Amino acid sequence: MEQQEEAPPPPLPPPPTTTSYLLAPSLDPPRQPDQVLSYIDWVNLLSSPSGLHNPLLSEGISMATENLMAEDDMNNNKVKRRAGGRNGKSTRPRFAFQTRSADDILDDGFRWRKYGQKAVKNSIYPRSYYRCTHHTCNVKKQVQRLSKDTSMVMTTYEGIHNHPTEKLMETLSPLLKQMQFLSRF
């Protein structure tokens, strides 16, 4: 737990050097209702050399506000995050952010497989559960539309990707080929 709980404004994490590693503080033990998660700088991230193209940018990515986050937690104030669910321990990095979008799925460059969907208490929208499809990657994410503001989508990531995004590789591969070609001279 490297995050200072008493730090008032949640500072944006430093810009990621690559899109393959998302900075995230550990949020265990369970966060308090007035404790805000840290936010990822998606504008910075999506303008990174990975060349991610995301239509959501045009709709405006909204950093989560402390109030909305608190309200969301208040709605689930009986919900304590279990330690990793079924498979026991979990000190995996976990962070959440909100986007204003008509689409629930944020194109973050990774491939996700949906493995569950549940109706959650105090929310008219179900929560969807996704896992990264990369065979060595165990990152999960939850996606839920806020009932208080139906234009907002809450996305919660758990874990850190141990591989580059596919889009990053797509972007870099022509460059690598060119470098290999030039290195012959």
Add this chain to the structure above:
DNA sequence: CGCCTTTGACCAGCGC
């Protein structure tokens, strides 16, 4: 055929 979503069942933690 491979990969994906859907969906009901099951499991586990928590409060009462």
Add this chain to the structure above:
DNA sequence: GCGCTGGTCAAAGGCG
């Protein structure tokens, strides 16, 4: 102990 709830599993079916 029981019920509620969130999280996961896995079978079935769809799609390109």
